[in-house]
Amino acid sequence: MKKKMFFTIILVTVLSGMAISQPAKRLVTEKSQIKFFSSTPAEDIEAVNTTAVGTIDRESGKVVFSVPMQGFEFDKRLMQKHFNNDNFLDTKAFPKAKLTGRITNIEKVDFASDGKYDATVEGKMTLKGVTKPFTAIGTLTINGDKAEVSSVFDITLADYGITFKKGKPSTNIAKTVEVSVNAEYSQE
Amino acid sequence: MKKRKKLRIIILTAAGGLIIGGALTMYMFNMPHRDVTETDPDYYITSTEIVNEYLANSDTANEKYLAADGDSKILEITGNISDISEDFDGNAVVLLKGENDRAGVRVTFTGETEPDEGSLSVGQQITVKGVIRSGAAYDKDLEMYENVIIEKSVIIQ
Numbered sequence: 142m143k144k145k146m147f148f149t150i151i152l153v154t155v156l157s158g159m160a161i162s163q164p165a166k167r168l169v170t171e172k173s174q175i176k177f178f179s180s181t182p183a184e185d186i187e188a189v190n191t192t193a194v195g196t197i198d199r200e201s202g203k204v205v206f207s208v209p210m211q212g213f214e215f216d217k218r219l220m221q222k223h224f225n226n227d228n229f230l231d232t233k234a235f236p237k238a239k240l241t242g243r244i245t246n247i248e249k250v251d252f253a254s255d256g257k258y259d260a261t262v263e264g265k266m267t268l269k270g271v272t273k274p275f276t277a278i279g280t281l282t283i284n285g286d287k288a289e290v291s292s293v294f295d296i297t298l299a300d301y302g303i304t305f306k307k308g309k310p311s312t313n314i315a316k317t318v319e320v321s322v323n324a325e326y327s328q329e
Numbered sequence: 330m331k332k333r334k335k336l337r338i339i340i341l342t343a344a345g346g347l348i349i350g351g352a353l354t355m356y357m358f359n360m361p362h363r364d365v366t367e368t369d370p371d372y373y374i375t376s377t378e379i380v381n382e383y384l385a386n387s388d389t390a391n392e393k394y395l396a397a398d399g400d401s402k403i404l405e406i407t408g409n410i411s412d413i414s415e416d417f418d419g420n421a422v423v424l425l426k427g428e429n430d431r432a433g434v435r436v437t438f439t440g441e442t443e444p445d446e447g448s449l450s451v452g453q454q455i456t457v458k459g460v461i462r463s464g465a466a467y468d469k470d471l472e473m474y475e476n477v478i479i480e481k482s483v484i485i486q
Contacts, residue, residue, distance in 0.1 A: 225399030
């Protein structure tokens with residue numbers, strides 16, 4: 142009886158030790174930079190946002206990014222006002238944009254081995270309340286228990302119902318804008 | 330003679346209109362950003378109160394705090410520091426969060442308003458002023474609570 146109890150204690154200790162040493166399943170970032178870049182003959186416009194939150198599930202490859210839209214900072218206040226107003230992104234009615242997807246080649250990423258891995262994300266993006274399919278390629282750099290994500294992709298604004306029919310913004314903002322994402326993840 | 334005088338008035342009025350219009354356009358185009366540190370707060374609130382207000386009804390809270398042109402409300406918020414970090418651009422960030430709160434208030438400072446190194450510590454109660462960017466919410470895809478986001482902040486005390 143005593144022997145049985147002794148082995149049970151040993152087993153519980155080993156199992157709980159294993160549970161503690163298991164790395165967290167998810168990586169989380171609150172340290173990111175999302176850039177929006179629009180280029181037309183009239184002018185180049187850039188905005189930066191460092192307020193997004195994101196997660197990566199190491200097992201399933203599930204990727205989520207939530208972006209507070211009023212966090213985009215422009216050089217010029219007028220541009221920022223145009224970006225936020227109800228003719229463009231209507232950020233009061235739609236305060237957050239969201240990306241949910243999956244790293245389709247997650248099995249090729251070895252989170253236990255430092256290095257740079259190419260990654261493809263497929264999923265959907267919701268912008269101004271409109272959800273569309275989304276694909277992007279990027280890199281995932283593993284460094285110990287941290288990871289860095291880097292990706293550049295284009296967004297066609299009309300796909301999300303974002304159009305300026307008249308006025309200066311209709312000529313000064315490109316129909317397709319470039320978005321670059323950089324993020325530093327750590328264990329949850 | 331009368332005709333020439335009339336023409337002169339028309340030309341002068343048009344020129345005046347063009348100058349005023351041009352000046353206004355230039356002003357609008359180069360309009361400086363609102364100086365949050367120099368602007369009086371719209372609301373005085375604790376971190377727990379604003380988190381709970383958002384979690385109770387985010388639509389009502391967004392209506393109250395967010396502006397359609399992005400110049401949203403300036404809040405003076407008091408709370409306890411539960412974390413100190415920095416954002417991607419190296420700006421100082423503090424998280425104000427009550428012990429039993431489900432979410433907190435993420436406060437980012439600018440290069441000019443950054444608190445002196447070592448002047449803040451976890452557990453300390455501070456009051457800050459900044460502009461709200463978004464509210465707290467539980468996100469089912471992230472499977473976590475998102476914090477209230479406050480930027481361009483300055484320490485009040």
